[in-house]
Amino acid sequence: MNEANPGALAPLVAGGAFLLAFIFGAVGNRTNFCTMGAVSDWVNMGSLDRMRMWLLAIAVAILGASGLHLAGVVDLSKSIYQTPNFTWLSYVVGGFLFGVGMTLGSGCGSKTLIRVGTGNLKSVVVYIFLGIAAYMTLRGLFGAFRVGVLEKATVTLPAGQDLPSLFATYLGLSRAVWMAILASVVAGALLVYVYASKSFRANFDHTLGGVVTGLVVVGGWYVSGHVGYVAEDPNTLQEAFVATNTGRMESFSFVAPLAFTLEYLMFWTDKSKIITYGIASALGVIAGSAAYALATRTFRWEGFRDAEDTAMHMLGGTLMGFGGITALGCTIGQGISGFSTLALGSILTFVFIVAGSAATMKWQYWRLGR
């Protein structure tokens, strides 16, 4: 808990986010960590190794996030993921469309940033379309549909939507006890599944990519939820999470931060705008990926193949922007950060992102045979 001036903490929070994101960008580039690639390997060639890398990241993040919460270092109920409002239709529709978009756009939000760092100009276009669509879904045209239609389908739960809260409400025992039990069981089951694979164990990059990504998310919770936590902001007399766009505790997510990065650039002279946790994280991934690409001499300029390729990437970015905001996160935001809080909506979104991506790959393959 910090009593310091929130303004003085902001650079620390943004700097911490940038550093963690830099590591994620470099390691993601090296290990080929890619959630869309994980689905592709599974659907198109029957390999689950990269899916296991993703699941390993989730397991590490669950253990770390729960550990921080149970140790009293952070309070996961202060994140956006554990609210009692279970907007199930938003998770389903948003998750599915995000999955479609990431397949058409050559990767999810984080992979887009990694590709930008390696010189892929197509991903720069995806970034811009994703950011604009995300902003339109937050506050613009798409936002009216999101709030007026999709968010109407909401179930208000008696407690937070995280599994420990739900188990505590319906089965007794405390939330903390259920968190310890469920985190151990879910993460343990994932770890057993991940390391049961001989081919996964044979490649150290699989473990490196999964563990580092999971730890980066845990580090993100620590930076935003502990370093950036102010019990009473002297300006508002309310608790605050410094340098966040949501006003809540954040970890890594790569949809809304892309929109806020564009907003920051467009409102540069507005002195009320600062480099937030999300903005720093987006820039950090690009920087980390670029540093690795330059160090290994793998940086190369890439452009669009033709008009169809251009259109598909523009559509992919737009769908990711809309879907990611609607579902409250992407493959990292909901798929790892949210999942690490054991939130029901995160798990549902994860399933529908994978379903949307897999369905799109089946459609792409069908088109080739026409």
Next chain:
Amino acid sequence: MDFDKELDARGLNCPLPILRTKKALTDMQSGQVLKIVATDPGSLKDFQAFSRQTGNELLSHAEANREFVFFMKRK
């Protein structure tokens, strides 16, 4: 190296090079060789994994002029 069919995957990113390769191989006979030209930096790892998983042998791969060239034999 002799080949029976060529696939141009230049400018395409994952998952399209793999999808097009998969489709091309289904239209070929066992033992025939497919030449693939790609530019996606991730294509080497993708094609190695594809070969390992599907049993279609990756006969060779090379990089020149910012392009990756693969020769894959249909199982």
